[in-house]
Amino acid sequence: MRVRSTSLVSQVLLVGVLVAALAWVIFPFYWAFLNSIKRPADTFVNSFVPFLQFQPTLEHWLAEIAIPETRQALLNSTLIAVGAATLSILIGTPAAYALARFRFKRPNNRFFTTWFLSQRILPPVLFVIPFFLIMRELKLLDSVFALILLNATFTLPFSVIILSQMFRELPRELEEAAYVDGASAFQAFAQVALPLVLPGLVAAWIISMAFSWNEFLFALSLTTKNGIPMPVIIAGAEHTRGVQFWFVGVRTMLTLLPPTILALLAQRYIVRGLTLGAVKG
Amino acid sequence: MAGRLFLLPAVVWVLVFSIFPLLYALYTSLHSYRFGRINEFIGLRNFERLFTDANLHSGLRVTLTFVIVTVLVQMILGFALALILNRELRGKSVFRAIMTLPLFATPVAVGYLGITVFYEQNGPVNSFLSSLGIANIPWLSNPFWALVAVIIVDIWQWTPFVFLVSLAALQALPADLYEAAEVDGASPAQTFRHITLPLMAPTLFLILLLRLVESFKVFDIPMSLTLGGPGRATEVYSLFTYRTAMRFFDHGYAAAQGFLLLVIVSVIVALLFRRIGQLYELER
Known part of the structure; x- marks a missing residue:
C-alpha cells in the first residue's frame, strides 16, 4: 500500500513539475503572440483567450x-x-x-x-x-x-x-x-x-x-x-x-x-x- | 597532402578573420584614438587605465554577479528537471522540443519582450504577484530588481540547455548499474550519490564550462531589457566595452578592456582545461 501511495504522490508531483515547466517556457511566446493580435486598448487588460475575452486583429502585423x-x-x-x-x-x-x-x-x-x-x-x-x-x-x-x-x-x-x-x-x-x-x-x-x-x-x-x-x-x-x-x-x-x-x-x-x-x-x-x-x- | 588541402580553407579563414583581427586589436590597444582615428602610440597606458577605472570595475562586478547567479540557478534547475523527467513518459519528445524554443529565441527579442513582461503597472508578472499578495515590484526602475530581471530572463533562456544536455547524458547511462544497485537494495539517495552523480560529473562539468564561457559574453539581454540601467546597475562588462568603443570612440581603451575579459575567461577555462580535452575525444 505504501508503495502505491508514494507513487501516486510522485505522479502528481511529476505532472505538477511538467505543467509548471511548460507554462514557464511557453508564457513569454504566448504573451508576445497575444499582444501582437490585441487592439491597443485590450493590451492594458490581462486577458488571455482571443475571441472569448477580446476580439483579435491582424492590423499590427500588417502595419x-x-x-x-x-x-x-x-x-x-x-x-x-x-x-x-x-x-x-x-x-x-x-x-x-x-x-x-x-x-x-x-x-x-x-x-x-x-x-x-x-x-x-x-x-x-x-x-x-x-x-x-x-x-x-x-x-x-x-x-x-x-x-x-x-x-x-x-x-x-x-x-x-x-x-x-x-x-x-x-x-x-x-x-x-x-x-x-x-x-x-x-x-x-x-x-x-x-x-x-x-x-x-x-x-x-x-x-x-x-x-x-x-x-x-x-x-x-x-x-x-x-x-x-x-x-x-x-x-x-x-x-x-x-x-x-x-x-x-x-x-x-x-x-x-x-x-x-x-x-x-x-x-x-x-x-x-x-x-x-x-x-x- | 590531400588532407592539408581540405584543411587549408578553414585555417586560412580563421587566420584572416580571427587571428588577424586579434593582432589588430592588440595594435589598437597600444594607441590612443581621436575622433575615431589613430592618434599616437602610448604603450601600455590603456592597460594601466584598466586598474583605476571604477566604471569598468562596476561592469566586472555586475558581470560576475550575473554569471555566478545565472549559471548556478540554471545548473540546479536544469539538472533537477532532467532527473525528474528521466523516465518513460508519453509526450516526452514534444516536451523536449518545446524546451529547445527558448535556446533559439533571439536574445535581443526576448529582452525586448521582457520590457512588457516586467512592466511595472499591471504587467503580467506584477499582476501575477499581486494575486499572490505581493506588492508591485519596481522591476526596471530599481537597480537591484533590474539586475534580478536580467538574471531571470537569462535563466529562462538557458535552463533548457542544462536540462536537455543532462537528460541526453542521463539516458545514455548504463542501465545494468542501476539494476545491480536495486538488487543490492540501494536506496534512491544512495543510487544517486554513488552512481548517477559520479557518472554525470563529466557532463555537468562540461555544461558548467560552456555556460561560464557564454555567460561572460552577456550583452544582448541587458542591452535590450534595461540599456544597462538604471544607472550602471545592469551595465555588464561587454556593454561597457561596447560603449567605450562605439559611443566614446575610445578604441584603444576598448581593445584593452576586451583583452582583460579574454584573460579572465581564459584563466577560468585553463583551470578546467584538462578535462575538456577528454570530453572532446582529442585522442590524436
Whole structure:
C-alpha cells in the first residue's frame, strides 16, 4: 500500500513539475503572440483567450510588415543567416573531414581541434573594434556582406567540430573500398562520405543559420541603415518611443519565429550542436 | 597532402578573420584614438587605465554577479528537471522540443519582450504577484530588481540547455548499474550519490564550462531589457566595452578592456582545461 501511495504522490508531483515547466517556457511566446493580435486598448487588460475575452486583429502585423525598414531588415537577416551558414559549412566540411580522416603531424590533429574550439572562448566584444576599423577601411560598414563574413567566422568552429565528429562515426570501410577502386581522396570525400553525413550537415547548416540570425553585437556595431537586420530594429526602440505592447509583440514574433522554427527542424541534433558534439542527444 | 588541402580553407579563414583581427586589436590597444582615428602610440597606458577605472570595475562586478547567479540557478534547475523527467513518459519528445524554443529565441527579442513582461503597472508578472499578495515590484526602475530581471530572463533562456544536455547524458547511462544497485537494495539517495552523480560529473562539468564561457559574453539581454540601467546597475562588462568603443570612440581603451575579459575567461577555462580535452575525444 505504501508503495502505491508514494507513487501516486510522485505522479502528481511529476505532472505538477511538467505543467509548471511548460507554462514557464511557453508564457513569454504566448504573451508576445497575444499582444501582437490585441487592439491597443485590450493590451492594458490581462486577458488571455482571443475571441472569448477580446476580439483579435491582424492590423499590427500588417502595419509592421508595411514598414520599409522592417522589410529591409527581414531581408537582411535572411541573407545574413543563409549566407553565413552556407559559407561556414562550405569551408568547415572539408576541414572537418580532414580532421576526422587524416593524421597530421606538426601541428597535429589535436592542435587543430583545440585551435578551432578555442575560438569559442574569444569574447565577441574584443572583436568589435578591429572589425569596425577593418570594415571602415574596406568601405564595408553598413553592409550585409560584412555581417555574412563575420557570422561565418563565428559559426565556423561549430561546423568544423561537429561535422568532424560525424565523419568520425562513419565506418572507414566504405571509403577504403572506394580507394581500392581507384578513387582520389576528393572523390572518397565527396561521393562516399559526404552523402552519408548529409542529415547532420543539414542540421549544422540550420543551427548555424539560427545562430547568425540571432547575432546582435556586430549587427549593432557595424550597421547604421541599409544593412540593419531584425535584432537591431527592435533593440532599444521602446526606450525612445514609449512602450507599445502591440508592436513589441509583432516585432518579437517576427524576430524569434524563424530561428525557433529552424531549431525544431534540427531537433535530433540540438544537444550535440549545443555542446559542440561532446554530448550526443 | 590531400588532407592539408581540405584543411587549408578553414585555417586560412580563421587566420584572416580571427587571428588577424586579434593582432589588430592588440595594435589598437597600444594607441590612443581621436575622433575615431589613430592618434599616437602610448604603450601600455590603456592597460594601466584598466586598474583605476571604477566604471569598468562596476561592469566586472555586475558581470560576475550575473554569471555566478545565472549559471548556478540554471545548473540546479536544469539538472533537477532532467532527473525528474528521466523516465518513460508519453509526450516526452514534444516536451523536449518545446524546451529547445527558448535556446533559439533571439536574445535581443526576448529582452525586448521582457520590457512588457516586467512592466511595472499591471504587467503580467506584477499582476501575477499581486494575486499572490505581493506588492508591485519596481522591476526596471530599481537597480537591484533590474539586475534580478536580467538574471531571470537569462535563466529562462538557458535552463533548457542544462536540462536537455543532462537528460541526453542521463539516458545514455548504463542501465545494468542501476539494476545491480536495486538488487543490492540501494536506496534512491544512495543510487544517486554513488552512481548517477559520479557518472554525470563529466557532463555537468562540461555544461558548467560552456555556460561560464557564454555567460561572460552577456550583452544582448541587458542591452535590450534595461540599456544597462538604471544607472550602471545592469551595465555588464561587454556593454561597457561596447560603449567605450562605439559611443566614446575610445578604441584603444576598448581593445584593452576586451583583452582583460579574454584573460579572465581564459584563466577560468585553463583551470578546467584538462578535462575538456577528454570530453572532446582529442585522442590524436
